[in-house]
Amino acid sequence: xxxxxxxxxxxxxxxxxxxxxxxxxxxxxxxxxxxxxxxxxxxxxxxxxxxxxxxxxxxxxxxxxxxxxxxxxxxxxxxxxxxxxxxxxxxxxxxxxxxxxxxxxxxxxxxxxxxxxxxxxxxxxxxxxxxxxxxxxxxxxxxxxxxxxxxxxxxxxxxxxxxxxxxxxxxxxxxxxxxxxxxxxxxxxxxxxxxxxxxxxxxxxxxxxxxxxxxxxxxxxxxxxxxxxxxxxxxxxxxxxxxxxxxxxxxxxxxxxxxxxxxxxxxxxxxxxxxxxxxxxxxxxxxxxxxxxxxxxxxxxxxxxxxxxxxxxxxxxxxxxxxxxxxxxxxxxxxxxxxxxxxxxxxxxxxxxxxxxxxxxxxxxxxx
Amino acid sequence: xxxxxxxxxxxxxxxxxxxxxxxxxxxxxxxxxxxxxxxxxxxxxxxxxxxxxxxxxxxxxxxxxxxxxxxxxxxxxxxxxxxxxxxxxxxxxxxxxxxxxxxxxxxxxxxxxxxxxxxxxxxxxxxxxxxxxxxxxxxxxxxxxxxxxxxxxxxxxxxxxxxxxxxxxxxxxx
Numbered sequence: 001x002x003x004x005x006x007x008x009x010x011x012x013x014x015x016x017x018x019x020x021x022x023x024x025x026x027x028x029x030x031x032x033x034x035x036x037x038x039x040x041x042x043x044x045x046x047x048x049x050x051x052x053x054x055x056x057x058x059x060x061x062x063x064x065x066x067x068x069x070x071x072x073x074x075x076x077x078x079x080x081x082x083x084x085x086x087x088x089x090x091x092x093x094x095x096x097x098x099x100x101x102x103x104x105x106x107x108x109x110x111x112x113x114x115x116x117x118x119x120x121x122x123x124x125x126x127x128x129x130x131x132x133x134x135x136x137x138x139x140x141x142x143x144x145x146x147x148x149x150x151x152x153x154x155x156x157x158x159x160x161x162x163x164x165x166x167x168x169x170x171x172x173x174x175x176x177x178x179x180x181x182x183x184x185x186x187x188x189x190x191x192x193x194x195x196x197x198x199x200x201x202x203x204x205x206x207x208x209x210x211x212x213x214x215x216x217x218x219x220x221x222x223x224x225x226x227x228x229x230x231x232x233x234x235x236x237x238x239x240x241x242x243x244x245x246x247x248x249x250x251x252x253x254x255x256x257x258x259x260x261x262x263x264x265x266x267x268x269x270x271x272x273x274x275x276x277x278x279x280x281x282x283x284x285x286x287x288x289x290x291x292x293x294x295x296x297x298x299x300x301x302x303x304x305x306x307x308x309x310x311x312x313x314x315x316x317x318x319x320x321x322x323x324x325x326x327x328x329x330x331x332x333x334x335x336x337x338x339x340x341x342x343x344x345x346x347x348x349x350x351x352x353x354x355x356x357x358x359x360x361x362x363x364x365x366x367x368x
Numbered sequence: 369x370x371x372x373x374x375x376x377x378x379x380x381x382x383x384x385x386x387x388x389x390x391x392x393x394x395x396x397x398x399x400x401x402x403x404x405x406x407x408x409x410x411x412x413x414x415x416x417x418x419x420x421x422x423x424x425x426x427x428x429x430x431x432x433x434x435x436x437x438x439x440x441x442x443x444x445x446x447x448x449x450x451x452x453x454x455x456x457x458x459x460x461x462x463x464x465x466x467x468x469x470x471x472x473x474x475x476x477x478x479x480x481x482x483x484x485x486x487x488x489x490x491x492x493x494x495x496x497x498x499x500x501x502x503x504x505x506x507x508x509x510x511x512x513x514x515x516x517x518x519x520x521x522x523x524x525x526x527x528x529x530x531x532x533x534x535x536x537x538x539x540x541x542x
Contacts, residue, residue, distance in 0.1 A: 244377050244378055244379035244380070245379055245380045245381075245384075255394065256384045256387060256388070257384070259387075259394060259395060260380045260383060260384070269409055270408075303405060304405055304407060304408050304409045304412045305405060305409070305412060305414065306409070307409060307410075308409070
């Protein structure tokens, strides 16, 4: 999809990628490195002083070790949050820019390049409520205030969409009526044909099971099995996942979806339930390997769908801003219980399923 | 209606579609998703079912209704005539599928209509039309060429509460 014309962007002095320390294969910015670089005194190449957080409730979506998320948030000189809900991170912001939901705004075109290339117009179904604004409007207004008007040569985003659509042989007017348009495939076959010569993007041009690149950096050229830590006595591995109706943690406050599932449950194998004398529906609290205790209780669900050595909960619950009226305090926030983050030394990817929790049947806040 | 339990993810899109299409009051539903877990870990089988009124041929709700508000229309859909319903709830008690509820504002009994207002226009019921995995099929079982009839001819299926003898018309492929 051709980009709407604008003057060349100047080259930034440094990028998020430049914050990566000792991650030889990280070819883009790594969230945990940005968080680390926001805390004064940490070993970093550049100090990060401000965040602009768009549509991500960080305290509920990015687990960190040693409370680094909160340390970073407190150390920031300036925090802007753009969101459609008053999520917890908005409570820490210096400025909150309320965005309208995707059903109330034009967005970038959906451009699907795969089997059958197609474009789709994402258009509003309703007017924005109160003072909420589309993302493009927020971006443009900030640009204008910064004196960067030359980068925003449009009054309304539909002008950008119309220009782009005309480049690919349709128009805003046409797409408003048809919504989705399939385009002929011009980029060759979707799959590598049987028997065809194909050069992979590796040094040898072949699929590499043994990586010379890794060996040259003193790393294992082939994967070596590393045994993962097992839960200590009376602790369970904490697993988390999604419920199909709640694709994001923010959807837990949507009236219809909240009606379907308003809190998460702690999946416990019935055999474990018998030993621990737990009943389905019973509220419990969790404590993890670092003695972090959950802010809220969670109801037990005895089910054969979980292993004996693990417990499971759906991500996104345990909302911690009272303004999230339907979902505040319902269930446990998995991110809060994840205080050990395993980092892949090659590219900085994170693994969060090495945390262990034990079950508290009494409210720990009352016994203290 | 034929529902493929092997394709259902339990997303409950069918529930929200029905609620919005039919102005179902908040906290109530005409269709819902049931999860049944069989076996013990690690030999566990999970079945997800989108459930609703079974539009039975031998409908106990119709037999127990004192005012003939509950009735079967041509084609087999079971409906409640709102003007005749006195909200006595006998049909709710008699339904083996627990598919009916008393409307909190109107005081009458409400349930799935197979979106008869859409079906009359040749459209699928709302739940069928939104299903992201296309696990639901709606059609005429008396027509052997229909998709629903073909699926029942080819696939293994079951109905719910067969022992109740209601001759239900929602079939689950298993």
